[in-house]
């Protein structure tokens with residue numbers, strides 16, 4: 282009999298889905314995961330990097346220490362589709378499939394802990410706060426790599442649109458860096474009849490939004506994928522006042538470190554230039570968030586080989602395109618070699634949308 286309890290894992294995944302928890306608040310999730318590992322006679326450490334949980338499975342012979350990582354947090358999204366395991370928490374939803382990632386890693390724990398017939402040590406890393414709150418560096422800062430002697434690390438994320446159960450990985454950059462732009466424009470403001478006296482943060486802000494689009498279109502090497510998106514533009518409250526303040530926010534993403542440096546330099550330069558051209562103050566806060574997720578080539582090749590052993594060569598793409606999503610798994614890969622792979626979640630349908638969508642569901 283297989284050690285893998287498929288029915289139990291499906292039930293676990295749906296229970297986590299029904300009880301989602303936001304970044305660094307994954308107390309129930311962490312407790313359930315720790316209890317399941319404990320039941321498998323796995324050494325468990327909790328409270329690492331906040332709500333992180335680590336399990337250690339020692340194989341029957343010596344060898345390397347390799348970590349497998351799952352993320353645990355949900356998103357501030359209201360689930361739209363009626364289903365038995367629909368979120369019971371208003372405004373919180375597992376819309377990125379981290380419920381599934383947790384169940385997958387518990388499944389790996391069931392198999393690996395059954396006869397422990399392998400060389401080396403497997404460290405199971407259940408990480409908090411992947412969604413923008415940087416749980417991976419929180420665990421690293423809490424010593425997870427040194428404390429458990431982790432030499433290599435692997436992670437998997439589901440991707441809707443790839444056939445269910447197919448794998449995709451690549452040597453090198455799999456996922457983008459992501460940075461935050463926060464821009465405040467200020468001017469005296471005043472009556473709409475006298476713009477020469479007020480400055481105009483709306484005209485200046487509009488020019489800024491347009492000028493920022495020239496970074497990707499005209500200034501970066503067009504062979505490198507990158508995006509600069511302004512996603513918020515707030516200013517003004519009535520029709521006859523030129524407001525004194527406009528607030529813009531956005532994100533910059535790209536697939537190589539040089540382009541990332543260039544984007545930061547050019548955003549800064551354009552803000553300064555637009556301020557001078559329009560006679561307003563422009564105050565930019567450019568915050569570097571997650572670096573590119575860069576797979577070690579040997580580890581990526583190994584991941585592809587192992588995936589092919591499970592599902593067959595024809596269902597593994599060992600050299601897929603990188604995408605402009607970002608992942609704090611990148612911080613692990615800055616410290617030690619490893620690889621991050623995609624697993625297909627099946628087609629996008631009305632009943633199962635893309636990730637971060639209110640209709641999303643992990644494919645059991």
Ligand SMILES: [Zn+2]
Nearest residue numbers: 377412636637
């Ligand atoms: Zn996500």
Ligand SMILES: [Zn+2]
Nearest residue numbers: 377378379438
């Ligand atoms: Zn995710």
